[in-house]
Amino acid sequence: MNQPVEARGNSRQKIVDTALKLFSQQGFEKTSVREITKAAGISLGLMYNYFDSKEALLKAIFQESIQNIQDSFAIEPNDTGRLALLLRRYFDAIEKRQDHWRLLHGIRMQQHLSQLLAQETETLSNYIIGELSLILKNLRYERPLHEAVLLFATIDGITNHYLTNSRYPLDKITHLLISKYI
Amino acid sequence: MNQPVEARGNSRQKIVDTALKLFSQQGFEKTSVREITKAAGISLGLMYNYFDSKEALLKAIFQESIQNIQDSFAIEPNDTGRLALLLRRYFDAIEKRQDHWRLLHGIRMQQHLSQLLAQETETLSNYIIGELSLILKNLRYERPLHEAVLLFATIDGITNHYLTNSRYPLDKITHLLISKYI
Amino acid sequence: MNQPVEARGNSRQKIVDTALKLFSQQGFEKTSVREITKAAGISLGLMYNYFDSKEALLKAIFQESIQNIQDSFAIEPNDTGRLALLLRRYFDAIEKRQDHWRLLHGIRMQQHLSQLLAQETETLSNYIIGELSLILKNLRYERPLHEAVLLFATIDGITNHYLTNSRYPLDKITHLLISKYI
Amino acid sequence: MNQPVEARGNSRQKIVDTALKLFSQQGFEKTSVREITKAAGISLGLMYNYFDSKEALLKAIFQESIQNIQDSFAIEPNDTGRLALLLRRYFDAIEKRQDHWRLLHGIRMQQHLSQLLAQETETLSNYIIGELSLILKNLRYERPLHEAVLLFATIDGITNHYLTNSRYPLDKITHLLISKYI
DNA sequence: AATGAATGAGACTTCATTCAT
DNA sequence: TATGAATGAAGTCTCATTCAT
Numbered sequence: 001m002n003q004p005v006e007a008r009g010n011s012r013q014k015i016v017d018t019a020l021k022l023f024s025q026q027g028f029e030k031t032s033v034r035e036i037t038k039a040a041g042i043s044l045g046l047m048y049n050y051f052d053s054k055e056a057l058l059k060a061i062f063q064e065s066i067q068n069i070q071d072s073f074a075i076e077p078n079d080t081g082r083l084a085l086l087l088r089r090y091f092d093a094i095e096k097r098q099d100h101w102r103l104l105h106g107i108r109m110q111q112h113l114s115q116l117l118a119q120e121t122e123t124l125s126n127y128i129i130g131e132l133s134l135i136l137k138n139l140r141y142e143r144p145l146h147e148a149v150l151l152f153a154t155i156d157g158i159t160n161h162y163l164t165n166s167r168y169p170l171d172k173i174t175h176l177l178i179s180k181y182i
Numbered sequence: 183m184n185q186p187v188e189a190r191g192n193s194r195q196k197i198v199d200t201a202l203k204l205f206s207q208q209g210f211e212k213t214s215v216r217e218i219t220k221a222a223g224i225s226l227g228l229m230y231n232y233f234d235s236k237e238a239l240l241k242a243i244f245q246e247s248i249q250n251i252q253d254s255f256a257i258e259p260n261d262t263g264r265l266a267l268l269l270r271r272y273f274d275a276i277e278k279r280q281d282h283w284r285l286l287h288g289i290r291m292q293q294h295l296s297q298l299l300a301q302e303t304e305t306l307s308n309y310i311i312g313e314l315s316l317i318l319k320n321l322r323y324e325r326p327l328h329e330a331v332l333l334f335a336t337i338d339g340i341t342n343h344y345l346t347n348s349r350y351p352l353d354k355i356t357h358l359l360i361s362k363y364i
Numbered sequence: 365m366n367q368p369v370e371a372r373g374n375s376r377q378k379i380v381d382t383a384l385k386l387f388s389q390q391g392f393e394k395t396s397v398r399e400i401t402k403a404a405g406i407s408l409g410l411m412y413n414y415f416d417s418k419e420a421l422l423k424a425i426f427q428e429s430i431q432n433i434q435d436s437f438a439i440e441p442n443d444t445g446r447l448a449l450l451l452r453r454y455f456d457a458i459e460k461r462q463d464h465w466r467l468l469h470g471i472r473m474q475q476h477l478s479q480l481l482a483q484e485t486e487t488l489s490n491y492i493i494g495e496l497s498l499i500l501k502n503l504r505y506e507r508p509l510h511e512a513v514l515l516f517a518t519i520d521g522i523t524n525h526y527l528t529n530s531r532y533p534l535d536k537i538t539h540l541l542i543s544k545y546i
Numbered sequence: 547m548n549q550p551v552e553a554r555g556n557s558r559q560k561i562v563d564t565a566l567k568l569f570s571q572q573g574f575e576k577t578s579v580r581e582i583t584k585a586a587g588i589s590l591g592l593m594y595n596y597f598d599s600k601e602a603l604l605k606a607i608f609q610e611s612i613q614n615i616q617d618s619f620a621i622e623p624n625d626t627g628r629l630a631l632l633l634r635r636y637f638d639a640i641e642k643r644q645d646h647w648r649l650l651h652g653i654r655m656q657q658h659l660s661q662l663l664a665q666e667t668e669t670l671s672n673y674i675i676g677e678l679s680l681i682l683k684n685l686r687y688e689r690p691l692h693e694a695v696l697l698f699a700t701i702d703g704i705t706n707h708y709l710t711n712s713r714y715p716l717d718k719i720t721h722l723l724i725s726k727y728i
Numbered sequence: 729a730a731t732g733a734a735t736g737a738g739a740c741t742t743c744a745t746t747c748a749t
Numbered sequence: 750t751a752t753g754a755a756t757g758a759a760g761t762c763t764c765a766t767t768c769a770t
Contacts, residue, residue, distance in 0.1 A: 011729080027292050029211040032764060043731045045768080054765065102291070108346055109288040110209045146351070146358050150340070153355070154332070157339025161331075164290055165307075169328070173335070176328050193754075215740065225756045230741065232754095375750080391656050393575040396743060407752045409747080418744065466655070472710055473652040474573045489711075510715070510722050513707075514700070517719070521703025522696070528654055533692070537699065540692050557733075578760060589735045594762065596733095 012050045014040045020061050024102035028058060028113060055116060062107070065100040066120050069093070073131055083135050084178045087155065091174045094159055102163055128152055139181065151181075194232045196222045202243050206284035210240055210295060237298060244289070247282040248302050251275070255313055265317050266360045269337065273356045276341055284345055310334055321363070333363075376414045378404045384425050388466035392422060392477060419480060426471070429464040430484050433457070437495055447499050448542045451519065455538045458523055466527055492516055503545070515545075558596045560586045566607050570648035574604055574659060601662060608653070611646040612666050615639070619677055629681050630724045633701065637720045640705055648709055674698055685727070697727075 018040040022031040033054050037044050051057040072093035075086050094101050104121075107113045114121060132148035141147045154177060162168040200222040204213040215236050219226045233239040254275035257268050276283050286303075289295045296303060314330035323329045336359065344350040382404040386395040397418050401408050415421040436457035439450050458465050468485075471477045478485060496512035505511045518541060526532040564586040568577040579600050583590050597603040618639030621632050640647050650667075653659045660667060678694035687693045700723065708714040 025293070027294070030292075030294060033766080034764075044766090045732065046730050048766070049729070106291040108342070109284070109291065110212075111207070112209070112212060114346070143358070146354055149343075149351070150336070150355050150358050153339030153343050154336040155339070156342065157335030157337070158332075160290070160338065160342065161335050164296070169331070172328055173332050176325070176332050214738080216738090227741090227743080227757065228755055230743095236740070389657070391658070394656075394658060397745085398743075408745090409753065410751050412745070413750070470655040472706070473648070473655065474576075475571070476573070476576060478710070507722070510718055513715070514704070514719050514722050517703030517707050518696070518700040519703070520706065521699030521701070524654070524702065524706065525695075525699050528660070533695070536692055537696050540689070540696050579762085580760080590761095591736065591763080592734055598762095600761070 011040075011042050011046060014042065015047055015050060015057070016061055016064065019057055020064070020099055020103065023058065023061065024099040024106065027106055028054075028110075058107075058113070059117065061103065062117050062120060065103050066124050068097055068100045069104065070124060070127060073128060075131075083132075083139065083181050086131075086135070087174060087178055090155060091158070091162075091170060094162065095170070098163065101159055105160055105163060125152070136181075193222070193224050193228055196224065197229055197232060197239070198243055198246070201239055202246070202281055202285065205240065205243065206281040206288065209288055210236075210292075240289075240295070241299065243285065244299050244302060247285050248306050250279055250282045251286065252306060252309060255310060257313075265314075265321065265363050268313075268317070269356060269360055272337060273340070273344075273352055276344065277352065280345065283341055287342055287345060307334070318363075375404075375406050375410060378406065379411055379414060379421070380425055380428065383421055384428070384463055384467065387422065387425065388463040388470065391470055392418075392474075422471075422477070423481065425467065426481050426484060429467050430488050432461055432464045433468065434488060434491060437492060439495075447496075447503065447545050450495075450499070451538060451542055454519060455522070455526075455534060458526065459534070462527065465523055469524055469527060489516070500545075557586070557588050557592055560588065561593055561596060561603070562607055562610070565603055566610070566645055566649065569604065569607065570645040570652065573652055574600075574656075604653075604659070605663065607649065608663050608666060611649050612670050614643055614646045615650065616670060616673060619674060621677075629678075629685065629727050632677075632681070633720060633724055636701060637704070637708075637716060640708065641716065644709065647705055651706055651709055671698070682727075 015036065019031070019036045022036055022039060033047060034044060036057075037047050040047075047057070051060060072090050073086065075082060075089065107117065108121070129145070129148045129152050132151050133144045136147045136151070137144035158170070158173055158177070162170050197218065201213070201218045204218055204221065215229060216226055218239075219229050229239070233242060254272050255268065257264060257271070289299060290303070311327070311330045311334050314333050315326045318329045318333070319326035340352070340355055340359070344352050379400065383395070383400045386400055386403065397411060398408060400421075401411050404411075411421070415424060436454050437450065439446060439453070471481065472485070493509070493512045493516050496515050497508045500511045500515070501508035522534070522537055522541070526534050561582065565577070565582045568582055568585065579593060580590055582603075583593050593603070597606060618636050619632065621628060621635065653663065654667070675691070675694045675698050678697050679690045682693045682697070683690035704716070704719055704723070708716050
């Protein structure tokens with residue numbers, strides 16, 4: 001009657017994966033818990049064995065997303081060309097895991113959700129701005145912090161437009177952006 | 183049982199105003215029709231005399247917002263310094279009518295809503311990119327269209343961060359951005 | 365500011381006509397008062413100047429219908445062939461004023477409505493059965509009353525099937541029925 | 547907060563039974579979903595676990611009714627006296643399960659409902675006419691199909707009048723009808 | 729670890745009716 | 750005679766969550 005060992009814990013991951021997909025596609029509000037469990041092929045009750053609430057599930061998923069996004073910023077601190085590399089990896093990561101970014105951006109403008117995840121979001125922003133600031137300082141920019149804030153806005157805006165517009169010329173714009181910081 | 187005489191006929195505008203405020207503060211989904219009508223001081227049914235549905239109300243409000251945003255871009259086509267003026271007016275408008283921008287940005291990442299307003303949004307984007315492109319061409323940029331797309335991403339990203347972060351140094355960042363486009 | 369004389373009372377008739385059409389097409393419940401007044405080209409309030417309620421309107425219309433149906437039974441009491449004539453006129457009337465019959469049959473099975481119009485309906489039934497009974501008596505049927513009740517069921521059933529089925533062979537069935545009562 | 551154990555699993559049937567009773571008594575439109583669930587002793591939401599909509603519930607009930615009505619026509623195809631037997635069983639079934647017939651007749655004249663159930667209704671009509679036609683052919687009637695259509699109208703008319711009039715002399719009329727087809 | 733029947737608050741929407749003008 | 754803005758009860762349906770098994 002027990003699940004085979006290798007199946008243990010699969011349900012939890014299936015829930016998380018399915019929910020990430022659905023949340024990013026349809027939005028948090030428009031995705032019902034029942035829909036998630038059906039798509040994940042598990043029962044409604046089981047979901048509540050793993051997560052206290054729909055919001056708790058969102059939080060758990062969000063952690064993963066944050067991690068994934070943060071990873072795309074993890075660059076060995078070599079010297080020149082580091083910004084170019086970072087930006088390329090960043091926009092590369094967006095293309096490959098659109099779901100994570102879609103979730104993040106979808107949540108950000110919804111007050112009640114962003115409050116729920118305020119800390120994680122803030123940490124991420126600070127980390128990104130910090131990293132950028134460091135690089136820009138090495139590149140001898142005068143006000144590296146402000147420059148980082150501005151650059152962050154730019155790459156975030158690009159991300160948003162890319163996620164919103166299926167015909168967005170991401171490559172060309174990435175290239176153009178990089179060219180401005182050599 | 184009816185409204186006092188002096189209130190007659192203002193109801194439609196009261197609904198629109200109230201709904202814009204609530205939608206931008208709490209989001210479309212989290213704002214119930216009952217809440218709107220209560221805040222507007224009218225009955226529930228009256229809203230449906232003016233608008234066919236909650237979505238129709240959103241659409242009506244959205245038109246106004248689009249118009250407002252577009253107005254902040256209307257600059258007489260003089261020569262130099264036009265971009266600086268435009269950016270200043272743009273970010274000025276954001277500060278003054280945060281509600282319109284909040285509504286726009288809050289809707290953008292929610293597929294079912296952005297689809298509903300797809301045409302208006304696209305028209306606005308094209309208009310903005312077109313205007314920017316024109317100015318950048320006058321400024322002798324090589325690929326004015328790409329430059330415009332990039333600049334639009336930047337100002338949109340700044341807007342988003344400003345709306346999300348109450349301590350955002352909008353003035354400084356605006357200044358820095360402008361300095362890059364002398 | 366007064367209506368021209370010939371226009372007086374037109375509104376009332378327009379309401380009745382429009383309501384009959386809509387009630388018979390869509391049913392009483394599925395037709396809203398607003399819909400009626402819009403289709404009739406008058407204001408909502410005016411309808412309530414003429415009729416106390418939606419049900420009162422139905423009642424007024426129903427009188428007309430009953431009258432119309434009754435008229436199709438008014439035959440000068442000549443001798444033989446009277447039944448054939450009556451049936452032909454009856455089914456002829458159905459074809460020409462389907463709306464009246466549709467209203468009657470649509471209401472009959474809805475308890476709360478048929479109660480409202482119980483008296484009129486009963487009077488009509490009795491009248492029809494009475495007339496039929498008389499004719500059948502002249503035709504030397506043994507139990508003219510029962511025969512009338514049965515014949516009424518038959519013509520009512522035919523009517524119902526005809527109103528329900530656009531391909532109903534009304535002529536052929538009428539002919540067959542008449543042939544049974546030569 | 548949940549139903550007592552012994553009640554579990556009966557809910558679906560309880561809903562169907564209660565709804566059939568209420569629909570046939572009060573009509574589909576005049577019966578609210580809340581009323582059904584209250585009378586069935588279950589919660590409002592549970593109904594929507596079993597049926598997608600009020601109309602879907604009607605459809606499910608209708609299937610049962612159709613079956614019941616059809617069963618009253620299932621006669622072993624012996625020879626003479628078959629029609630008499632069939633008619634007696636038919637009118638017998640009506641007396642015993644008035645609810646099913648009331649539902650059928652109540653729906654028939656309401657366009658939007660009869661459309662919903664068009665296929666089932668048509669199938670039933672064709673079946674009845676087919677059976678009658680067969681019997682009448684054996685009885686050497688000249689145009690068995692037309693005769694069947696006419697007879698169907700008659701028994702349907704009787705049914706309708708019986709359902710509408712609590713003092714209807716069903717037995718006598720049945721007897722008279724049968725006497726015409728020996 | 730897993731199920732899914734059951735709950736009930738609350739969402740959007742419709743509609744007959746009233747009344748000041 | 751005529752208007753239509755305004756009302757609010759009532760309708761259908763959704764959904765996160767609980768709990769006995």
